[in-house]
Amino acid sequence: MALDLPRTAFTYRQALSRGLSRAELGQALRAGDVHREARGVYAPTLTLDGTGASWDLLRTDHLHRLHVALQRFPGAVASHTSAAVFHGLEIVIAAGSPVELTVVDRSPKSRRHEGLVIHHADSSETPFVEVETIRTTTLPRTVADVLRTRRPPHAVAMTDRAVARGLVTLDAVREELDRQVRWRGRPQARESLKLVDPVRESWLESYSFVTFHARGHPMPLPQVEVYDEHFAFVGRVDGLWPGQRTFGEADGQGKYFLDDGSALDDEGRARSKLYAEAARHRRLEALGLVGVRWTGSEIRTAPDAVVRRVREGMHRGAGMTFRGWVRWRGRFVRLAALPQD
Helix, strand or coil: CCCCCCCCCEEHHHHHHCCCCHHHHHHHHHHCCEEEEECCEEEECCCCCCCCCHHHHHHHHHHHHHHHHHHHCCCEEECHHHHHHHCCCCCCCCCCCCEEEEECCCCCCCEEECCEEEEECCCCCCCEEEECCEEEECHHHHHHHHHHHCCHHHHHHHHHHHHHCCCCCHHHHHHHHHHCCCCCCHHHHHHHHHCCCCCCCCHHHHHHHHHHHHCCCCCCEEEEEEECCCCCEEEEEEEEEHHHCEEEEEECHHHHCCCCCCCCCHHHHHHHHHHHHHHHHHHHHHCCCEEEEEEHHHHHHCHHHHHHHHHHHHHHHCCCCCCCEEEECCEEECHHHCCCC
């Protein structure tokens, strides 16, 4: 008969209260169903779906280690990047990224263990909630902590999506930052908050545009609809630099797959989407715009090269004449009526 093992990390005492005997726990350890993570702390053996997306695999691994850390340090709560992962926010984590906790009960000062960072807040209480037996910082506090501690492109991209999804408000995040007087990273967080714009429709757009800003390049107007001279819709661009008659497109992998329920295989869907994107790109340029595209890999690993391409495009666009219209804030206007860089 299969043992009724907990699905997440547990202590020896919790195993006994669940009805497991010492012998049964030993049996599970010998069978490889459970691993001892620390003194008195155990966890089910982690197995990952071999067909899963890399983000899902990294998230599952991080959450597994988070459960273990919370059992090892019961006086702490999930916080910072770990809380963002737990809340399902769109944030990038690297393989083996340390788990982050914040102490809420009496405990020694901030300290670091292998694969683990423990924060300690002296000047204010740490607001937290309990979700499915996991204690974690509230969403406003989590976003504020990430804005303080992660690079602006990552932090703003996460915040854009959280605000757009209605998970948190900018006012609530500001209130948290107001309480974090003289905390490390607070000036950065306040500056990053000024860049948040939930109109941007994807993590990659936000990451890209804030990366431009960090390199002294103006951010484009997001999600602008372009029409031809007869007011026929041509396309909505990720970003538009109206003064330079240049548009930018951040190509994420997911954008190449149609959600129309067609019977095409993945390769066929990708090819169809690419053809449609190329045709749209040509129609936009035929109106007198210059388009620049980049991938997620390019903006993350070679951002300066992407910025150079955008600047080259803007140089070409400066000599172009745009014949169409754009729709901005519900009204059709010429490019000259849009906010200029």
